[in-house]
Amino acid sequence: MDTHKNLTILQLNDTHAYLEPHQEMFWESGKSKYRQAGGFAKIAGYMKQLRKEQKGVLALDCGDTFHGTYPAVASKGEVMVPVLNELGLAAMTAHWEFAYGPEQFRKLSAMLNYPMVAINVFEKATDKLVFAPYALKEVSGLKIGIVGIACNIVDKTMPPHFSEGIYFTLGNEELPGYIQKLRQEEKVNLLILISHLGFPQNMKLLSEVEGVDICLSSHTHYRTTNAAKQGQTIVIESGCHGSFLGRLDLTIENGRISNYKHELVEISDKLPDDAHMQELVQQAVQPYKKELNQIVGETATVLNRNNILESTMDNFLLQSMLHATGAELAFSNGWRYGAPVVPGPVTLNDLYNIIPMNPPIQTVELTGQELQDMLEENLEKTFSPDPYAQQGGFLKRCLGLRAFVKIEAPKDNRIQKLFVNDEELDLQRRYKAAFVTEQGVPEKYGANRANAGIKAIEAMKQYLDNHSPVRADLLGTFTAV
Helix, strand or coil: CCCCEEEEEEEECCCCCCCCCCEEEEEECEEEEEECCCCCHHHHHHHHHHHHCCCCCEEEECCCCCCHHHHHCCCCCHHHHHHHHHEEEEEEECCCHHCCCCCHHHHHHHHHCCCCCCCCCECCCCCCCCCEEEEEEEECEEEEEEEEECCCCHHHCCCCHHHHCCEECCCCCHHHHHHHHHHHHHHCCCEEEEEECCCHHHHHHHHHHCCCCCEEECCCCCCCCCEEEEECCEEEEECCCCEEEEEEEEECCCCCCEEEEEEEEEEECCCCCCCHCCCCCCCCHHHHHHHHEEEEEEEECCECCCCCCCCHHHHHHHHHHHHCCCCEEEECCCCCCCCCCCEEEHHHCCCHHCCCCCCCCEEEEEEEHCCCCHHHHHHHHHHHHCCCCCCCCCCEEEEEEEEEEEECCCCCEEEEEEECCCCCCCCCCCEEEEEEHHHCCCCCCEEEEEEEEEEHHHHHHHHHEEEEECCCCCCCCCCEE
């Protein structure tokens, strides 16, 4: 008997706790343009409208949801719970959720009205899974298996407290067994993978493992305007900051996807606000609103983080670090998240969106050789031809140096020439550098680490006090040659 069914899958990924509408960057007419997007009231408005119009909607979250804005970090993720429980999600997986430590993340998961799924997060003491490996849902008469893979770099590149007592695998060895179980024992009609490995990593994984119908990818913030295919698997990823939802409309005949349509839905101000969600968002942000709305200065440059080699947002942060410490060089992470700040007033909220953890600034002495080795290592983690070896966000952010690099060159051979403040690198010389976090200057590099006695937010405030309106143009720190 021919069974013809329709299903709509909605993807939420890398929202980074952006509860309210915010500036977002769009490429239009050959340029970068900025306008308001996102906000959970509009996300809920769109989802509720769709559910009224049609049956068979399955909404999934791929993680990076509980961390990234001040209210989320200050409450260790807890302000997000009532908001997320309102969305009618079927399952989620994770990455930055581990920032509050595994115990707090377990507590958050227990408060949700949907399951956390991950086949690749294990307890060190027992080798048992920390979360359920998959969830089962029945929608439109279809039995759907939802398998989760959490971000695998948590215990490799992130601060140690993120992964206390737990460890992460890539998930490629575990996945085939779960596919077999869901297909043969659970008899699912559709198998969906929600994965926070990143788009290149997921494409490689799906080239090795067959049997996944749909992969909802996240972590790398790709905006797939057209769904990708890897073998028989449909793959989408839907931007970041909750500025977009991914929508897949599927036609399923005789247990197979016979047709699909994909849309990257912009969460624009044209969408309706859901009144109840608006209330929940207000409750979440209200305690912090007055403090965060303070104007702390002005910017003449659009501060954004959308470029892989260098960004204006981080140049502003790095300028502030040099100003606070008097160091020659400054380093921060290649973070991808952080909503743009357009020219005009800068609020305290903007500063926390740039660096929500507000880490202390530290100083360290690096030899020229260490500097070169550290940058080569980071170039490999960003541009490795093997997606499984890519462990960065964007390239490490630097100020005070200029590197001319061959991106396509093999590991440890990418830097053609390296200059520190216009002088060619001296491998023997020691250079004083300011940095934030373990990823700024990893522990194995440098000597005489010291706390500079100031945190990142305070340093940016001081810099704004002295330099408003700030300029933070692109300087060609890394130039691909």
